[in-house]
Amino acid sequence: MCRVVDVRQAVLAKNDSLAATLREELAARGTRVVNLLSSPGSGKTALLERTLAEAMSRGLPVAALTADLATENDALRLARSGAPVKQVLTGGLCHLEADQMRVHLEDWLPSGTRALFVENVGNLVCPASYDLGETLRVTLMSVTEGEDKPLKYPTAFGLANLVVLTKMDLTEAAGFDEDEFTANVERVNPGVPVLRTCAPTGRGVAAVVDHVLAMCDGAPPHQPLLAGQHLRDHAHEHGPAHTHVHQQDHLTVR
Template identity: 60%
Template sequence: MCRVDDLKHDVLAQNNRSAQRLRRELTAGGTTLVNLLSSPGSGKTQLLEAELTHARRGGVPVAAVTADLATENDAERLARSGAPVKQAFTDGLCHLEADMLGRCLTGWLPAHTRVLFVENVGNLVCPASYDLGESLRIALCSVTEGEDKPLKYPSAFGLAHLVVVTKSDIATAVGFDESAFRANVQQVNPGVEIVRTSARTGEGTGELLRRALAVRAGETVHQPVLASGDRTTQPAQPHTHEHAHERGHQHDHGTQRHADAHS
């Protein structure tokens, strides 16, 4: 008899193989993938638009994929930055998978892209279990969500290489206890750095891009140790890019169906 745990393990194992393949391909093309995870309404899209605009003004070749169940609203907002943007639909799933992302990038990702930002589905449960081939995983939380968010979603925050606080400009107005939040983050992910941002005031703008470029240059990222054991594998170590690449990116991942391991 096939148990749910066995099915979930098989799905994750298959995804991890696809993620490793995609990571190798992106690395060979000189691209660092950044996976952005947060709950809905965290301000992730607005912050990413600011990051893309900052990159474009600085002449850094970047691109973005935004995942959702429906609508192209986020893609349209991000496209205002002038950066190449593509919408990825998850066919009803509450998360993006490596195969889905690979098919989305096939024939689209511009050559010489240094940083590819992936705005995952607004969800702190399902996406935490799926490696997308990223070299930098960032968990975001707005000041309006409560200081105990990391304790409620230990996998999402516990596997992050970096944690970002958004909407910091209204922290005082909503009574955000930053000290308590930081303590809770450290409880699930000891040693991880926490960065304050505000897309409205510009605080922290460019910080995500700077971190991604540092990883691309070979800087070692924080390695989380998730004590709860909610995930079978952790995101792989980033790779160093030491030279320019003269070819585009090719991603051949087939058309395999994705089983949803979540009931």
């Protein structure tokens, strides 16, 4: 008699256990994690650079861990904010996992950091299924990506505590329908806050920092309906299980 084992569920269950432990450990140190998810080209790095700079100007101790398949470009850009930054090169892995987080935070995360921003790999499928020990999960998309994006990626948007719309300066040129977008977000994640931003002008950056500050001060983030279900229940979006080789290459910028 053959027994079918769902490898994806086993992998995600192990990840969730590690993430829960990491969340508790970081909380004990006074650190909250903000996990940023988006497609490539959404303007995530540009917005994060402005957000880090705004947080630093307010005296909020922040740091950033940024993941990419290759290059250290994002870390160099984010370091211009003055915040401590570490680049993780995933070597082809399409998302971060909790065990990677633990390895890269060891002996690096500055003492007293209240908010750690994690810029996940640009991808709205794989990263959506992996808890990184975050307190706040933020899903971003630009107005150039289309109003139906939340419906196409229901897990990424359905598990978000906050949705951020970027590149608002291109709304008219892209023919973006904000009302339709808002309705689609509401369908997959009723009541989730939606912020509208534009990194070049700074629009909405203060609101993003306000949200993070409230979380650091103990305000409970929006709880999506999907949060009551285990992330592995949505692993079908991830596709077949893969065996990954994790590279530990990184660049630290202070």
